[in-house]
Each structure stands twice: as structure tokens, then as C-alpha cells.
Amino acid sequence: MQQINNLNAKIAKFRDQIDASIQRVVSSGWVVLGPEVKRFEASFAEYLGAAHCITVANGTDAIELALKALGVEKGDIVATVANAGMYTTTSVLAIGCVPAFMDVDFDTQVVTLAEVKRAVDAGAKTVVVTHLYGLAIPEIQEIATFCADKGVALLEDCAQAHGARVHGKRVGTFGDAASFSFYPTKNLGALGDGGAVVTNSATIAQQVAQLRQYGWSSKYCVELAGARNSRLDEMQAAILSEFLPHLDEGNARRHQIAERYRNEIQQTDLVHPQGDNDAWVAHLYVIKSPKRDSLQQHLRGLQIASEVHYPIPDYQQPVFKNVHADAHLANTERLAQEILTLPCYPEMEDAEVSAVIKAVNGWVA
Template identity: 40%
Template sequence: MTTYVWDYLQEYREEREDLLDAVETVFSSGQLILGRSVRGFEEEFAAYHGAAHCVGVDNGTNAVKLGLQALGVGPGDEVITVSNTAAPTVIAIDAVGARPVFVDVRPADFLMDTSRVEAAITERTKCLLPVHLYGQCVDMAPLRELADRHGLVILEDCAQAHGARHHGSLAGTLGDAAAYSFYPTKVLGAYGDGGAVLTSDPEVAERVRRLRYYGMAERYYVVETPGHNSRLDEVQAEILRRKLGRLDDYLAGRRRVADRYAAELADTGLQLPRLAEGNDHVYYVYVVRHPERDAVLEALRAHDIQLNISYPWPVHTMSGFAHLGVPEGSLPHTEALAKEIFSLPMYPSLPESLQDKVIGALRTVLAAV
């Protein structure tokens, strides 16, 4: 049997009764769009974070897009972010008519190098968009200082950081607003697409609510500003409500797997994940680094282990973003990472037998490269 980086079937077997009850709850409620389950999840997710508002949307990409729009980012503006991220981060910036401006990452932990941000600020800069990558937070204090000094807004990309903490504060509570994805692989994942914008600013929250519903303040007919059809599905919201109550258990499970990898692979020559100062890591993915990455992955396939690379192509090197004119070589750490990083299997229900298989195969392969 081939081992992959993620699988939900064991979790589904363990939680099946509750998940099916969530579906029944919605189907028997008499309200299938923006009903009790969406409202309940929004209230509970906001409360988990100690934030005032959560607005559920249809996916994480639109959470970034609507978050940017609600913060006043639009055509002609610049948004500073990273190229070592999932493409949807940058797609959302492009979708609002803004221009992404990239800074490099730190080679130790692969997070935004905040010391490079000020040099990237211009008179057109409107927003700083840190990506809390792989499960831990960007250093936010320098970004907050820069934002306050230059009159900028901060939108946190928390798609990979549900439950992560930075100096005790939860990811998503450190900027002006935060965007979340609940794609099935996420730390808090739905059984389909889903997303949310978190904020304690009532005006930002109200703008997102309008934007997700065609731009209408009320249920129907009066469009105040053109918006979208970007509503969180009622069934997914009810599933997320159930799973939110288990989020801390999911985090503990991920950390147990990460601790085992760290103990068993410390002497293999892999660069293992490094915890940045002040962070509590949630290990959305367990990203390691090796100079012979491609040879390692090829050898692992002979052991029926198929691993992912997060991410093999920096966004600025993709043909779809050639119009940005960012030349290869301009982000040396990001570009070097793309040739050397890969992800080990990581999910809370990962069986010990599969952990044993991955660890054993890696030790064998790494001893030979």
C-alpha cells in the first residue's frame, strides 16, 4: 500500500457518527444557506480566538480576496508578501487588482524575512500579508511597527496555522484581519471547501459579510457595492463546528507525530523544522530539507512512499505571474528551498505503523545518498 502525506479515512472512521449527524442536523433544519450552522460556527471560531467577528466564506482564496477588499486594498495598491507560499495567496492579491511585491524568506525556518520588508515599501504599498507557513507564525512585532509607522494594514494568511501561537497570541489575532482556509487537508479541515475572515474590527466584518453575499446588506435585492457569491456552505459549517471542539486534540496528535520524527531523524542529515522564537508550531505539514531531495524522493517511491513538495515552484517563477517581471535569482533563499524541501506524512490519525515505515525508509535512503 502506498503511503501518502495525508489521508482522512482513519479520521472519518473514528468520527463518522458525529459527521453524519452534522449532515442530518443541517438537512433537517429547514435552512440550507447561511443558517444556524454558519452563524454558530462563526461565533464559536471567533470565541476560540478571542476575536469579535468571524465571517464564513466559500474557500481560503476568497477569504484572502475578500479580506483584502474589506481592508480597502484594490487596483494600483501594492501588497508585500512572500513567493514561498501556495499560489492562491498571490492569486487573491491579483484578483483585487493589486500588485504583489515579494520579499525573501529566512533559510532557517522558511518564514517571511521581516527585516527585508521596509526596503520593499513604496508610496503604493497598502498592505502587509504575512503567510504563517507550514504551521508557525511570522515574526509579527516588526510588521506591526512598520504598518503603524507607514499607515498600512495587515492581513494574516492563516490557511496553514489554525491554533498556532506567537508569544502566546493565536495566529489570526495579530493583524487587522486574518484569512483562513478549511480545505480538507488543513489543521481544521472541512469535508469540502470552506474559509473565513477573522477580525475584531466591526466595519471590516460588515464589509466581508456584504461582499460574500453579492454586496447586499440585507438578504436580497439592494446591492450597495458589487460583491460575490462566496458563502460558507451550511453543511461544511456544521462539520467545522463539530471538529472545532476537537481542534486541540488534533494539534496534540500532530505534535506527537512531529516529536517522533524529530527524535528518529535527528541524525540523518535532514534539516528538520526549526521552531522560530516565541512560536507554538501546529505542523500543518512537516517540511524537511536535503540537498539531494529529488534523489531521496525517487528512492522513497521504491518503498511505496509518495511525498509532496510544498512548494516546488516559487510563485514569482510561474508563467502566470511573468507579468510581474520578478527575475529568477531575485529571491535566492526562496529559490534554493524549492529545490531541496519536501514534506513527510503529517496528520493526527497517522498510524504508528506508517510512521515506522516512513522513518525506516528515510533512514535507509539517506544512508545511501
């Protein structure tokens, strides 16, 4: 069966580098917050063009700790999109904040400046924007300028957009801070969980560094409230250091696959994702079709995996128990009914890409 992502293929491709990094850590005797973590943090910050990178245990912790470092407190209103899998909303709820949901553009599927303005006018103290599916938000610079002028903190969620570039800058360097995930399927993924907060602010960086380790200002001296134990281990940092130099190459391969899909899939009942060149790193290849369920069933019958990222808008999740029953974001809700992800990852072979194209072309809507 053709998978959405094949981690076995990635591991096989980089087996020598993985083995070398593991041996390096074992030989060093360091397992937590050692030289490998420092090395990767410095390298990733340099790659992005940012001043600071502070690694944490996972991408969701990165969002939560970044928000706390930005001064978000219980009861504050935090604006976020509702089509990105509930991850930001989960972090907002963990702090005790109130999520305010923004709609997205139907074509790009990411937030717009107009929606950010609407949320801020409605009382949002902090805004979280998501570079979804690998697409840098086209208006991110305008959004950053607006939030700075209004004194509203801006956090970029870059979990799906490692390496995307717009206006000559990589995503993660426009807002006050940015969160990254290194979950194994990401464009830059570890072989386990991992995350990071990136910022140009020394103050925010220092706070995140304390918040990821009990709130210590010095060993066993707890200074900051709301902290936790959230550390990237040396093994994952070492592996990420081996993968980082291949990130742009992997993104280029994703583009090659995406171009084949765009050029060779001949179906009038679906719309291909937007995004070209540096602004889109093709983390996911998400098509749209009002007959999505029919296509997914057809692909399943041909042993081609597909997925819906994501099927339930955050405000409709059962956890809210109808708290947001009156919420209605037209584009978000329509997208949830029409989107479908096709396999797209760097280790995908040309024959596998051809099989997906053939399967989609064989669909009769």
C-alpha cells in the first residue's frame, strides 16, 4: 500500500548518519541539555536567520511555552485559526486562556490580515498564525507590522513550514516568537518528538529556557511560574543536526513531486494547492474537491493512502461541549468538507508518484 509518509525509507536513506550521531551521543556521556542540543540550536537559528533557538520536548510545548514567555496569562484572549488540528488551541486552553477563532482564505487556507484585524479589534491580546501545509502566509509581513503597531504579541506556528521563505526571510523570523515541531513526519523531523521556540528577543529566549526546565533561574531555584520539564534530548538533537543540511534538498524533492501532481493529474473535479518556489515547502499536498469522500474511497480501493488534515474545526471539537455552538467560519467549515492530502515526501520514488497520479486520474467523480 502507498503510505502518506514512509519513515522506513527515510531511516534507510540516512542510516549511516543516524548511526554515527547515536554513537557520538553514547560516547559523550551527555544525554540531556548537552553539546548536541547547543549545537543544533545554534545551527537551526543560523539557518533561519534568527538570534535564538530554544529546543523543547515537542511542538505543542513550544507553542505553550512561547505564549507564556510572551506574557500571555489566564483569561487572556488568544486568536488562532481553527483549521490546523487543534494544536494551538490545546496550548491556549492549557494556559487557561480564551481562544478566539479566525477564518482563513479559501484558496490559500491560511489566515489573512483582515481576519487578524478583526480578532484584535475583538480584544485578542496575542495572535497565533499558522503557516499551514508548508505555505508561508502571504501577508505575514503586513500582519507582523500591524500587530507591532497595536502592541499585540505575534507568534508564528511554523510546525509545517521549515525552510519556507517570503519577503526574503524564512518563516519564524517575522513575529515576536515562533514555534517549530520536529515530529518525525515534518520537513525537518527527528526520530521522536521534539520542538523549538525561535525568537530575536534575548528576554523571550531566556524565559523559554527557564520555562522548559522547571522555571529555574539557577539549579533548584524556581523563579518562573507555569514552567515544566520539556527538554529535547541529546539523541534527537544529534539526529536533527544530521538532517538539517538536507532540509532544502528534501524540500526541493517535495516540489518535484508537487509539480508532477499539478502537471499530470487530469481531473476537473479537484483544485490543486497554491504555493510556488520558496514560499511553499510542500509539507502536505492538499487538494480540494466537493466530491472528496468519493475520491478518498476510490484511492483506498487502489491501496493509495490519503488523509484529511483536518476534518473538524477546532470550535466544533467535542471537548468544547457546544461552548462555541454559535461559531461559524464559512471557509474553515467548507474546507473541512473538501480537503484531501495525497502522499508527498522526499523519499517517495518516481514510480510511487506515478501510481498516485494514475489512481487519481482513474477516478470517475
